[in-house]
Amino acid sequence: MRTENRLGRAQKQAEDLRLQLARAEEERDRAQQVADLAARQISQLEEELRGLRPGTEPGFHVPSGAEVAVPGPAGTTTDDDALDQVDAALQKARDVLDREHEAVREAAEDVGWWDGENAEHQGGVVPGQVVRDEPTTRDDAPGLFETTPNNPPTSAATPGAGAELVVRGASDFMRFVGAATRRISRGIDLDEIVLGLCRASVPTFSDAILVYLRDPLPVGDERPVAPFVLRLRRADRLRLDEVEGEERTLVPDSDPLAAELCAVRSGGALAEVLRGVRPVFGDSAAARAALLELLGPEYVLPSPRRAILAPLRGRRRVIGTAVFLRRPERSGFGPNDLLGANQLATQTALGIDKAVLYGREASIADELQRRMLPASLPQLTGARLVSRYLPAAETARVGGDWYDAIPLPGHRVALVVGDVMGHSMASAAIMGQLRMAAQTLAGLDLPADEVLRRLDQQAQALGHDRLATCTYVVYDPVSHRITIANAGHPPPILLHLGGRAEVLRVPSGTPIGVGGVEFEAVELDAPPSSTLLLYTDGLVESRLRDVWTGIEQLRERLATTAQLTGRDQPPPLEALCDHVLDMLGPGDRDDDIALLAARFDGIAPNNVAYWFLEPEDAAPERARRLARRALVRWELEEISDSVELLISEVVTNAVRYAERPVTLRLLKTDVLRCEVGDDSPQLPRRRWARDTDESGRGLAVVEALSSRWGAVPTYGGKAVWFEVDLASP
Structure with missing residues (x-):
C-alpha cells in the first residue's frame, strides 16, 4: 500500500x-x-x-x-x-x-x-x-559576420556596420557570461555547482564539457593529501541524433574514452598548466600534452581552437580543471571565449570551495543532531515505541526539536517531545541542555507538572530569550493511565483500537522559559492496544495551513490508517509513522519534525500483586507469606525459596528506616520483578562487610541471588527493586 x-x-x-x-x-x-x-x-x-x-x-x-x-x-x-x-x-x-x-x-x-x-x-x-x-x-562567405537564420549576413567591410556588430556581439556575450555565473552561483552543494557549470556551458558555449576535481577535496585550510589525483566528477555532451532534422539533445554522461582518474605528475605538462591557473587553448604543444595526460592516451583530441583547458583554482589552491570541447563542424574558440572560460572556471572554483565548507558544516550539524537525540529507544514492558525525526531543509539541518523516552520505576515510562524556537547551532545546544535536564528530573520521579516547572527555571537560567514548548507524559502499564503536562505544545492524539482518533483535551500551558507561571497535569485512561502520538508543530503547521487545520488533518489521517487493519487489530507502529509523514506536501517542510508513537500494551491485572506493610518487626515474615501465595498462583514454586529470601532482606531494610507503611509489589512478565517502597529518601549502598560485622550483608545477598537490582528515588522517598529471570531460577 x-x-x-x-x-x-x-x-x-x-x-x-x-x-x-x-x-x-x-x-x-x-x-x-x-x-x-x-x-x-x-x-x-x-x-x-x-x-x-x-x-x-x-x-x-x-x-x-x-x-x-x-x-x-x-x-x-x-x-x-x-x-x-x-x-x-x-x-x-x-x-x-x-x-x-x-x-x-x-x-x-x-x-x-x-x-x-x-x-x-x-x-x-x-x-x-x-x-x-x-x-x-568560411569557405562560401569569407570575412562575414554570423547572424541568425532569419537575417541575411552583413559584410564586415560595409561602411559603418562593423562597429555596431562588434558592440552588439560583445554585449550579447557578456549577457551569456552573466547568466552562466548566476546559474553557477545558485548552487549550494558540490553537485549543484558542477551541474550549473555543465548546463550553462553546453550547448551555448561548447558541445561537451568534462569536469575533474581533486580527490579528496581539501577543506578550508587543510593541506591536500599526496599524491595529486583528479577524478572525473561530471561530463555532459551534446548528441546529434542520427535522424536528419532531429533536434540536439543534452546527454549527462561521460565520454567512454576519457579517463576516470588522473594522477598529476610533478613537473609534468598538466601540472604546469594547472600551476599557471589561466585557461589555455588546446592547440599548443604543452596544452595538448596536458590534455593527453588528463584524458588518457586513447582520447582523440579535437582540432585546434576547439578545446580549452581551464584550471579551477579556489581561494588557496587548484582544486580541479574543466575541459570545454567543440565539434569540428562548429567554429573554433576565440579570445573572448578564453576570457569567458576563465570567468566560468573562477566562479565554479569559488563555489566548490563554498560547497565543501558548507558540506563540512552540515556534517558537523548532522553529527550534533544525532548526538542530541537518543540513539535508540528503550525496550519496555507494557509499551512499544517508534520515533521519527526530519530536518526542515538542507539549509537548516539543525533544529530545536527533540524527543525522549525515560524508563521509570514500576515499568513506567516518561515520554517527552519538545521544540526549542529557532534553527541554529544555538537552538540545538539549548535543546540538548533541556533534554538532559528533563532526563535528570524524570529520574527523580517528580510529578509531571513539577518537571515542567523546573524545566522552566532551567530555561530562564540559560537566558531570557530561551523559549521552548514541551509535552511530558508518564504512562503506567499497571493502572493503564497516563499523566500529561503541557507547556504550549500541540496536544497529543490518542488512537483507540476501534479506529477512533481523538485530540486529547489537555491544558495548553505556557512555553517554558517565560517564568512565573504554573503548569497543570491531567490524568487520562490509556486502554490496551491504544496508540499515543506526540509530535512537534512542524508536522501540522506550514505556510499553507494553520496549526489547528493541520491537527485535524493528522487526526483524520490516523483514523484512516487504522481502518486499513480492521477494528480488532491496531496498525503497525512503523507503518503508522510512515503514513503520517506521507501527509506532508512539497510546501509543508517549513520546520523540522519530531514524532514519537507509543503503543500501550499494559500489564494484565492478574500478573500484579500489591500490598501495604506496617513498619513493624513482623513485616518481613508477612511479606514472605504473601509472596509465597502469589508465586503459587503463578505456578512459580521452583523459585519461591530464593525470592522469599530476597524479599525478606529488602523489607527488613525498609522497615528499619520507614515511618509510614511500606509498599510491596510483584509483577510477572518475562521476569519476576519485586519493588519495595518506603518514605526514607536515603538510597541504600552496598558495603563490604568484614567477618566480625553483624550487619551489612543484606545487599550482598540480593546482588548474588537476583539477576538485576537497583534503587531509585521517588517523589515520596525511594524504591528498591530486584528482578529474577523466570527461565533460569
Missing part, C-alpha cells in the same frame, strides 16, 4: 511537471514570436529611414543616431526633426528587443532549453541580432 501511494504521488508530480514545462514552452515560443515581429519591424523602419534621408543609396546602412548632411535650403528643419524622432523610436525599440531577448534567454537557460539550430552561436538567438564579435571565415 505504501509503495502504491508513493507511485501515485510520483505519477501526479510527473504529470504536473509536464504541464508546467508545456506551459513554459508555449510562453517561450510566444516571446520568440514577439521578438521576431519586433526584429522585422525594425528592419522595415530602417529601410523607410534610408528612403527618407536624402543622399543615401541602396545598400548603405546608416547607424542609429548618426548625423547625415541633407542638402536643401537653410532653415528647413521639419523633416530632420521627424527623422530624429524616428531614430529615437528605433533606438527604444532596439532596447526593448534586447531586454525581451535577455529575459527569454535567461528563462530558457534556467529550464535547460535551447534551440538546436542556433547552438553553434556564442551569443543570443533573437532574429536580427549579431551573435559574434569578430569575423568568422
Whole structure:
C-alpha cells in the first residue's frame, strides 16, 4: 500500500511537471514570436529611414543616431526633426528587443532549453541580432559576420556596420557570461555547482564539457593529501541524433574514452598548466600534452581552437580543471571565449570551495543532531515505541526539536517531545541542555507538572530569550493511565483500537522559559492496544495551513490508517509513522519534525500483586507469606525459596528506616520483578562487610541471588527493586 501511494504521488508530480514545462514552452515560443515581429519591424523602419534621408543609396546602412548632411535650403528643419524622432523610436525599440531577448534567454537557460539550430552561436538567438564579435571565415562567405537564420549576413567591410556588430556581439556575450555565473552561483552543494557549470556551458558555449576535481577535496585550510589525483566528477555532451532534422539533445554522461582518474605528475605538462591557473587553448604543444595526460592516451583530441583547458583554482589552491570541447563542424574558440572560460572556471572554483565548507558544516550539524537525540529507544514492558525525526531543509539541518523516552520505576515510562524556537547551532545546544535536564528530573520521579516547572527555571537560567514548548507524559502499564503536562505544545492524539482518533483535551500551558507561571497535569485512561502520538508543530503547521487545520488533518489521517487493519487489530507502529509523514506536501517542510508513537500494551491485572506493610518487626515474615501465595498462583514454586529470601532482606531494610507503611509489589512478565517502597529518601549502598560485622550483608545477598537490582528515588522517598529471570531460577 505504501509503495502504491508513493507511485501515485510520483505519477501526479510527473504529470504536473509536464504541464508546467508545456506551459513554459508555449510562453517561450510566444516571446520568440514577439521578438521576431519586433526584429522585422525594425528592419522595415530602417529601410523607410534610408528612403527618407536624402543622399543615401541602396545598400548603405546608416547607424542609429548618426548625423547625415541633407542638402536643401537653410532653415528647413521639419523633416530632420521627424527623422530624429524616428531614430529615437528605433533606438527604444532596439532596447526593448534586447531586454525581451535577455529575459527569454535567461528563462530558457534556467529550464535547460535551447534551440538546436542556433547552438553553434556564442551569443543570443533573437532574429536580427549579431551573435559574434569578430569575423568568422568560411569557405562560401569569407570575412562575414554570423547572424541568425532569419537575417541575411552583413559584410564586415560595409561602411559603418562593423562597429555596431562588434558592440552588439560583445554585449550579447557578456549577457551569456552573466547568466552562466548566476546559474553557477545558485548552487549550494558540490553537485549543484558542477551541474550549473555543465548546463550553462553546453550547448551555448561548447558541445561537451568534462569536469575533474581533486580527490579528496581539501577543506578550508587543510593541506591536500599526496599524491595529486583528479577524478572525473561530471561530463555532459551534446548528441546529434542520427535522424536528419532531429533536434540536439543534452546527454549527462561521460565520454567512454576519457579517463576516470588522473594522477598529476610533478613537473609534468598538466601540472604546469594547472600551476599557471589561466585557461589555455588546446592547440599548443604543452596544452595538448596536458590534455593527453588528463584524458588518457586513447582520447582523440579535437582540432585546434576547439578545446580549452581551464584550471579551477579556489581561494588557496587548484582544486580541479574543466575541459570545454567543440565539434569540428562548429567554429573554433576565440579570445573572448578564453576570457569567458576563465570567468566560468573562477566562479565554479569559488563555489566548490563554498560547497565543501558548507558540506563540512552540515556534517558537523548532522553529527550534533544525532548526538542530541537518543540513539535508540528503550525496550519496555507494557509499551512499544517508534520515533521519527526530519530536518526542515538542507539549509537548516539543525533544529530545536527533540524527543525522549525515560524508563521509570514500576515499568513506567516518561515520554517527552519538545521544540526549542529557532534553527541554529544555538537552538540545538539549548535543546540538548533541556533534554538532559528533563532526563535528570524524570529520574527523580517528580510529578509531571513539577518537571515542567523546573524545566522552566532551567530555561530562564540559560537566558531570557530561551523559549521552548514541551509535552511530558508518564504512562503506567499497571493502572493503564497516563499523566500529561503541557507547556504550549500541540496536544497529543490518542488512537483507540476501534479506529477512533481523538485530540486529547489537555491544558495548553505556557512555553517554558517565560517564568512565573504554573503548569497543570491531567490524568487520562490509556486502554490496551491504544496508540499515543506526540509530535512537534512542524508536522501540522506550514505556510499553507494553520496549526489547528493541520491537527485535524493528522487526526483524520490516523483514523484512516487504522481502518486499513480492521477494528480488532491496531496498525503497525512503523507503518503508522510512515503514513503520517506521507501527509506532508512539497510546501509543508517549513520546520523540522519530531514524532514519537507509543503503543500501550499494559500489564494484565492478574500478573500484579500489591500490598501495604506496617513498619513493624513482623513485616518481613508477612511479606514472605504473601509472596509465597502469589508465586503459587503463578505456578512459580521452583523459585519461591530464593525470592522469599530476597524479599525478606529488602523489607527488613525498609522497615528499619520507614515511618509510614511500606509498599510491596510483584509483577510477572518475562521476569519476576519485586519493588519495595518506603518514605526514607536515603538510597541504600552496598558495603563490604568484614567477618566480625553483624550487619551489612543484606545487599550482598540480593546482588548474588537476583539477576538485576537497583534503587531509585521517588517523589515520596525511594524504591528498591530486584528482578529474577523466570527461565533460569
